[in-house]
Amino acid sequence: RQYGKIFDYDVIVNYDKDFSKNKLKDYDDFVNNNEEIKDKMSIRTENLIADTVDIPDQNVILMAVDDNEKFSNYVHLNNNGEMTIPDDGVIVNKKLLDSL
Secondary structure (H helix, E strand, O other): OOOOOOEOOOOOOOOOOOOOHHHHHHHHHHHHHOOOOOOOOOEEEEEEEEOOOOOOOEEEEEEEEOOHHHHOOOEOOEOOOEOOOOOOOOOOOHHHHHHO
């Protein structure tokens, strides 16, 4: 592999922003009471399009997390050494950065 292991989880569950509060509660109850689920983390994702300069526009997935430390248990960001998300910042990959 070119980059080594980046993602360290078994499943991602996405639900629509219009997901009812009752359905969300049912889902949370299921996850919290399932002994096979060892850990979980909520993140917010948005699909975006980056308006780039010299190349075609790029599809981007924005991930917003509440707990940077816990996020590092699931997603391993590496650029010649482990990277951490600054509390007041973002991490953008080099390809996207170079294209802006």
